[in-house]
Amino acid sequence: MKKTDEFCQKYADYLIWVFISAYILAFSCLSFMKYWSFKYVDWDLAGDVVVYWNSVHGRMLYYPFLDGNIFGAHIYLIAFLVMPLYALFQTPLLLLFLQSLFLGMAAYPLYLIARSKLGKSFALVIAVAYLLYPPLGFINLFETHFDTYAVFFLFFALYFFEMEKFWKFLIFALLAVSCKENIGAAVFMIGVYGLVRRRSARWTLLPMALGAAWFIVSIGILIPMFAKSMKVKLNSEGYMFMELYRHFGEGIFGVTKGILSEPFDTIKFAFTPGKLLYLAQIFAPLAFTPLLAPSALMMTIPLFLQNLLSSKWTFTSIHYYYTALLIPFMFFASVLGVEKISRAAKPFVKKIDLKVIFLIVTVASSFFLRAPQVRLYDLFKGNRIDEYAEQKEKLLKQIPKDASVIATFQFLPRLANRYDIYSLNWLLVRDRMRASGGYELPANLEYAMIDFNEPLMTRSAFFGPSAPGNIRSFFEAGDWRVAIAFNDIVLFRKGYNKGPRLCEAILNPKIQYPMNVDLDKEIVFLGYDIVDDNIQDSRLLHMVYYWKRIKGSSRPTSFFIQFSDANGNVKFQNQHVFGYRAYLRDEWKEGQVVKEHHYILIPSSADEGNYNISFGPFIFD
Numbered sequence: 001m002k003k004t005d006e007f008c009q010k011y012a013d014y015l016i017w018v019f020i021s022a023y024i025l026a027f028s029c030l031s032f033m034k035y036w037s038f039k040y041v042d043w044d045l046a047g048d049v050v051v052y053w054n055s056v057h058g059r060m061l062y063y064p065f066l067d068g069n070i071f072g073a074h075i076y077l078i079a080f081l082v083m084p085l086y087a088l089f090q091t092p093l094l095l096l097f098l099q100s101l102f103l104g105m106a107a108y109p110l111y112l113i114a115r116s117k118l119g120k121s122f123a124l125v126i127a128v129a130y131l132l133y134p135p136l137g138f139i140n141l142f143e144t145h146f147d148t149y150a151v152f153f154l155f156f157a158l159y160f161f162e163m164e165k166f167w168k169f170l171i172f173a174l175l176a177v178s179c180k181e182n183i184g185a186a187v188f189m190i191g192v193y194g195l196v197r198r199r200s201a202r203w204t205l206l207p208m209a210l211g212a213a214w215f216i217v218s219i220g221i222l223i224p225m226f227a228k229s230m231k232v233k234l235n236s237e238g239y240m241f242m243e244l245y246r247h248f249g250e251g252i253f254g255v256t257k258g259i260l261s262e263p264f265d266t267i268k269f270a271f272t273p274g275k276l277l278y279l280a281q282i283f284a285p286l287a288f289t290p291l292l293a294p295s296a297l298m299m300t301i302p303l304f305l306q307n308l309l310s311s312k313w314t315f316t317s318i319h320y321y322y323t324a325l326l327i328p329f330m331f332f333a334s335v336l337g338v339e340k341i342s343r344a345a346k347p348f349v350k351k352i353d354l355k356v357i358f359l360i361v362t363v364a365s366s367f368f369l370r371a372p373q374v375r376l377y378d379l380f381k382g383n384r385i386d387e388y389a390e391q392k393e394k395l396l397k398q399i400p401k402d403a404s405v406i407a408t409f410q411f412l413p414r415l416a417n418r419y420d421i422y423s424l425n426w427l428l429v430r431d432r433m434r435a436s437g438g439y440e441l442p443a444n445l446e447y448a449m450i451d452f453n454e455p456l457m458t459r460s461a462f463f464g465p466s467a468p469g470n471i472r473s474f475f476e477a478g479d480w481r482v483a484i485a486f487n488d489i490v491l492f493r494k495g496y497n498k499g500p501r502l503c504e505a506i507l508n509p510k511i512q513y514p515m516n517v518d519l520d521k522e523i524v525f526l527g528y529d530i531v532d533d534n535i536q537d538s539r540l541l542h543m544v545y546y547w548k549r550i551k552g553s554s555r556p557t558s559f560f561i562q563f564s565d566a567n568g569n570v571k572f573q574n575q576h577v578f579g580y581r582a583y584l585r586d587e588w589k590e591g592q593v594v595k596e597h598h599y600i601l602i603p604s605s606a607d608e609g610n611y612n613i614s615f616g617p618f619i620f621d
Contacts, residue, residue: 005121005355012120016111016127023131024104026376027140031096033383034141038392038410041455043423044143044321046412048095051079052086053417065423068230073240075218076146077178092413095144102152103140107131109155110331113162117339125355126338129362130331133285135318137372141379147324150179154186154328161190166202173207177214181223184215185302186325196295219252244310259309270308278307278316282323282330285365287358290330292337300329318369387604388487395484395491399447406441407449409456420444425456427474428467441474448480448492452580463581471582475502486540486601488577503583503596509546519618522552526593528613539602547584548593555584556618561600563611571611574600 008015034040043065051070054062061079063070070076086094107127114123130136139148153176160169173190177183188211194204219239227240242251248258248266259266283290290297303326307315314320342354366374396414399405404420406427415421422441450457457463474480480492481499490502511527518524526546533542543561555578562573576598578584584594 008121008124009119012111012115012124015124016108019124019128019131020104020107023107023373024100027100027104027137027372028097030372030376030379030383031100031141032093033380033385035092035096035413037383037385037389038414039383040143040413041410042143043409043412043425044145045092045095046409046416046421046423048144048146049092049413049416050418050421051076052083052095053090054419055079055083056087056090057419059419064419064421065426066230069226071222072226072228072230073223074146075181075222078146078149078175081178090417092416099144099148100140102149103136104131106152106155106328109152109159110328110335113155113159113332114335116162117335118342122338122342122355125359126331126335129286129358130327132362132366132371132373133327133331134366134369134371134373135282135323136327138319139321139324141372142319142321145321145324146179147321150176150183151324151327153179154183154325155331157187157190158328158332161194161203164203169203170206173210177211181215181218182302182306183325184211184213184218185306186299186329187211188215189299189302193296193299196298244312244315247311248309259305266309270305274313275308275316278318281318281369282326285362285369286330286334287361289337289341289358290333292340293333296333296336297329300326300333303329388601391486391601392489395449395486395489398484398491399449403446404442404444405447405449406445408451408454410451410454411449415449424448424450425462427470428456428462429464429470445478446494447483448475448490448494450490450492452488452490452577452582457581468582468585469587472587482597482599485597485599487574487599488580490580500597502580503594506546506593506595509593509595511546515615517615519556520552520554520620522550522554523556524548524550525615528615539604541600541602543598543600545596545598546593547596549584549588549590551590554620555579556620559615559618561598562614562616563606564614565609565611568612572603572606 035045040046047063047065047070050065051061051063054060054064061070062068063073066073070079082095082098085098107130110130111123111127114126117123118126139145153172157169157172157176160166160172173187177187188208191204191207191209191211194207197203223239239252242255245255247269248255307322307326310316315322338354338358345354363374365371372379392411396411399415401418403418404422405415405418406422406424407415408424412421412423420442422445427441475492478494480494481496481501483491483493483496483499485491492502493499509526512529514527515525516527524547526548528546529544531542531544533540558575558577560573560575562570564570579596583596588594
């Protein structure tokens, strides 16, 4: 152990770059694979991409998902520094790489901070602990966010604060606040920390003034000003994210008053069992050492308040990006806490033992919390490009580069380099949008790319009671038809007369394979057709199902189509969502027959030959 410590002490300045490079390489490659395999299932990455693409193509900072300037939601001045790069490399992969680069590189200023306090080898341990920190890995793989740039800048700001190099500190503080409007509060607290450290006025008053001014101007003036031009309004006026704190009051002043006037209710809301678990998950990998430096940890107060008092549960989950801004201050406090332990335990415990203990706690926490850093093999395997990703790619290639398109989340990043790209989530909640100002999708839409099994289509926040009707009315009004599909993924084209409607009522159907299966005495599965679409080298089996409603409201949620050999052995099966979640619901009249098109992707592993087709089980709630 002593030789290992001496080796680290000697080569730490080089080893830190080995670890940083390994992190950047691993997470860049993993992010790329996640992108190519369609595993980004929210809209943040696509939102960043479309802002940059529009900006370098003449529509500065236009954000089509809210139909206005992105500054109406967040102030991202740092975007102006990234734009020249995006103009050169117009691909979402650039943003994924930059995120891994900045998060990985942030280990270096942390190493410098720790080296000045604890020596080289312990500083290397602290930096490795950062690179293994569970929230960091989850942040890196959850879409892209401007907060991740701030992690790097804040670490350097704290380093130059410690080194008392004011102008360098100020530059990085300015870069940090340029990443997002709420970072002004964090910079303000650095000034407060300067008061505790008895620094001069420029180390205290200037950061406090800078942070407060940026926070107030951004949230109180700039965002409300730009928000007025947005056609999609999440609330009537002002800073839209105040909605997350509406349980305390209306507007910034109402929320502040509510928090301060009812302190016991505020504490009760902030420290629920779930939120206490969240706190344990972010402190445990650091062996709770930040708690030993309360004056430094004080800088996290506004950031913790932002997370703990939000009504959105994702703010207190390490699997999302909301922990990002806490990380620089948590590790800074951890370094100071470890320094205190080292001094206090010096007569009793060797410093090398403290390093080992700290590293063991970090690694154990990473495994316990299933951090991506310790599951790289499984993640690379889980994000490999399979035949389903390849089939999705084929569907996307049917959409012209300049076409106007609406899509579910997973397809948005791949379609974002265009002027007219829209997210299906606003269609799902269109009735709620009308209540807060109204919004209608543009009439020039040409394509719709929808995975009816995507999480977007299963989350109650989006797919509420009115969502199926919103989808049906949209498709019926525009005469949307199937251009190409597989399983429960459909590419629609508006007014496409060569394709069928996905589901439609029919009178006196001529069924190729009659079945007449009674389902729960309320629905009859009349039978199915097999359609030859005359597509060469296609592994798609075009099925048409016929359903008749007898009475009642009972519906299967899904059912299986099984393919068996002559001996009755099931060789493969396909699960299909009944009516694609949107059809065969409240619009389905008693006695009405509806036909439903379904395109089954035959697995590449299936042998050629004849198969028997059977249906079931039918799954009911």
